[in-house]
Each structure stands twice: as C-alpha cells, then as structure tokens.
Amino acid sequence: MFVSDQFVYLEMQKTGSSHIVRVLEDATSGHKLGLHNPWIGDLGGRTVVGSVRNPWAWYVSLWAYGSAGKGALYADLTFRNKHRQTLATLKKGITKPAVVADALRDWLISKNPKQEMWRSLYGDTNDIDLFRRWLDRVLSKNGKRELPDGYGSSSIQKVCGLMTYRFLKLYTAHDRWRSARRRIANYDRLLAYWQESSILDRTIFTETLNEDLREFLKEVRITPGLPDLKSLERTNPSQHRRWQDYYDTKSCALVQREERFIIDQFNYEPPLV
Numbered sequence: 001m002f003v004s005d006q007f008v009y010l011e012m013q014k015t016g017s018s019h020i021v022r023v024l025e026d027a028t029s030g031h032k033l034g035l036h037n038p039w040i041g042d043l044g045g046r047t048v049v050g051s052v053r054n055p056w057a058w059y060v061s062l063w064a065y066g067s068a069g070k071g072a073l074y075a076d077l078t079f080r081n082k083h084r085q086t087l088a089t090l091k092k093g094i095t096k097p098a099v100v101a102d103a104l105r106d107w108l109i110s111k112n113p114k115q116e117m118w119r120s121l122y123g124d125t126n127d128i129d130l131f132r133r134w135l136d137r138v139l140s141k142n143g144k145r146e147l148p149d150g151y152g153s154s155s156i157q158k159v160c161g162l163m164t165y166r167f168l169k170l171y172t173a174h175d176r177w178r179s180a181r182r183r184i185a186n187y188d189r190l191l192a193y194w195q196e197s198s199i200l201d202r203t204i205f206t207e208t209l210n211e212d213l214r215e216f217l218k219e220v221r222i223t224p225g226l227p228d229l230k231s232l233e234r235t236n237p238s239q240h241r242r243w244q245d246y247y248d249t250k251s252c253a254l255v256q257r258e259e260r261f262i263i264d265q266f267n268y269e270p271p272l273v
Helices: 017-026 055-067 072-078 080-091 095-109 113-120 128-138 141-145 161-169 174-183 187-197 207-217 251-259 260-266
Strands: 007-009 048-053 204-205
Touching: 007 017, 017 207, 048 207, 055 072, 055 128, 055 161, 055 251, 072 113, 080 128, 128 141, 128 251, 161 174, 161 187, 161 260, 174 187, 187 260, 204 207, 251 260
Parallel strands: 007 048, 048 204
Antiparallel strands: none
C-alpha cells in the first residue's frame, strides 16, 4: 500500500498498482508500506483509493506473470520458492537435524502431484490452450480449494472467483472481512456485505490509468511538479498477446459467471468471441 496524510492507496494485484505507486512516490510526500496488504485499523479520515481491471484481462495477466516465474500465486501453487530454498539449504551442508528434516519435508511437498500439475499449467505465454486449461482449473470447484490466501478454505469461493475475493479482502473493513469470508454463501449476501463494509472511496481503472491518476492528484491538490504520466512506462508488465485473443465462448462465460460482482460494479464488457 501507499500511505499519505490525505489518502491511502491499496494495491490490487495486476491492476497497474506498481506503476501507480511509482507515480505517487514521485508526486507526493507519502510512503510505501507493504505490498498488496489490506488496511488494518483506523483510517484517520484518509481517502481510500483502489484500482480495478477488466476481469478477463486480469486473469490473462495473472497467468502470464506466473508463466514468467513471478508472483505469489505461482510460487504458492507450484511450491517453486520452497523448492529453491530447500536446494540452497542442502547445498550449504547444514547439519542440524531439524533444519535437514524441514528441508527434506519441503522437498517431498514440492514433488507432490498437485504441485507438478500446477507447474504444467504455466509455460509459453502465447499458448492460448494452456491459458484456458489454467483458467478452467483456477475457477473449477476442485481447483478453488487448492488456491492460497484463505480463499480455498472460505465459503466465499463457492460464490465468486479469485479476483473478487482479493478485491473484497482489500477494499472492505478488515475486522469484518475475517469472519465474512467464512459466512458469505450466496451472491445476495456478498452484495449486502459490500454495501455494509466497503471502505473504497475512489477507483483507478487500469484501462484509463494515467487519466484517472491525473484527476485524482488534482483532486488532492497535487499539481506542482505533477509528472508527465504519458512518458512513464508501465511497471512490471506481463508479456503476452492481446488478452482478447485468449478467450473462446466457454472461457469467456466462465469468467463472466465467477466475476459477476466486479463486472456488475464497474460495468465491464466481455470480449467479442
């Protein structure tokens, strides 16, 4: 997140958040605090700013980022980071029994068929069929149960996809979220929870990122030294084809069903397939 005396920007993954934070660091006197973490405690009158993206584009970006070996989701699903840590530990020749036991346990987990299966769903970012197979798993009943960050064990995973889950986790009151994610069991309850618990005041859309940023900075009266946003390159962009190319009728409908909340709240349209 990015915190100033006037506002706090909470970083939604794969919505241009790194770029937004870089601009805010250059234009304001605030500071970065953590990464994709929610706000905990009193906001002290600060405006809460968030960001959102077309859900169909979001999933392509999330998968492509993982296919480059990056991101927490990729690391958690494939156990790739633990695998590397285990090798490093064993290479150091550490002889403490507990350390060696932990390293061997991690090694065995990394060889689990589920980790191997998830690894097989990441690869060439131009492979449309591979993306569709990954998406089908991520949004399937069994696949959802394997996803990290509390999503797989929550009741809300029966109601919405991973994007909505992460969005609600960031942009609703933290003290309510901890219990809500285990008791939201249908779409009506999800909507009621959002209406009662949202802390989001202002939204920056990835599709109009620089324009929205400029307007927000003007609103909070930060115009002297305002950076030339058009000259700034995006930070950490995923490398892949046009996101629209990855969808057929089936995969398009899958995202439309699972991310109904985001689509309805922000009037997103599906790609033409």
